[in-house]
Amino acid sequence: DTEVTQTPKHLVMGMTNKKSLKCEQHMGHRAMYWYKQKAKKPPELMFVYSYEKLSINESVPSRFSPECPNSSLLNLHLHALQPEDSALYLCASSQGTGAVPNYGYTFGSGTRLTVV
């Protein structure tokens, strides 16, 4: 299994909703990442987990809350989002620990989030 699986693929939520994005990989990668990508832009790093511990938080607003229940799963809990948070949210994993991706990332297909 050489994939990163993200669910759901599409999500529409209101500003008062609570929802979660899920990410799963079974490649034995010990570093996992959340990225946000706006249209026609490169991805922006949000969070890095290394060995299931949060190692980097790129000053992300608290309405985004990551969770790493085990080495294969990564969640992103969403609450009280704003319309400007609408974007493609990408999960990735890598062989390298920490966030030094010498071997590159494996990305999921993303969740396209629309906040209304």
Next chain:
Amino acid sequence: GNSVTQMEGPVTLSEEAFLTINCTYTATGYPSLFWYVQYPGEGLQLLLKATKADDKGSNKGFEATYRKETTSFHLEKGSVQVSDSAVYFCALSDRSNYQLIWGAGTKLIIKP
């Protein structure tokens, strides 16, 4: 700080044309360099990589050589297909702040 500069797009070519997408970088130390591709409506896929000077990464007919003397990592393909239409991102690994530094992306359009 470290940075990556890509040629602006969109780049429009006819099928079977030769492709070059320029990428230059500024970095301290010895970063690894990557090309990622994003097909419409999808996530990013690692296309190729090079971890040291003079390394050549290759995949699916695409090639790029890590040129330290010119700080470049240009992407090339000898004969493009319509299915190569996508956005291509050049990136480097920044060991100083543990991140990937991304170029702005280049949209490639291949016409039949």
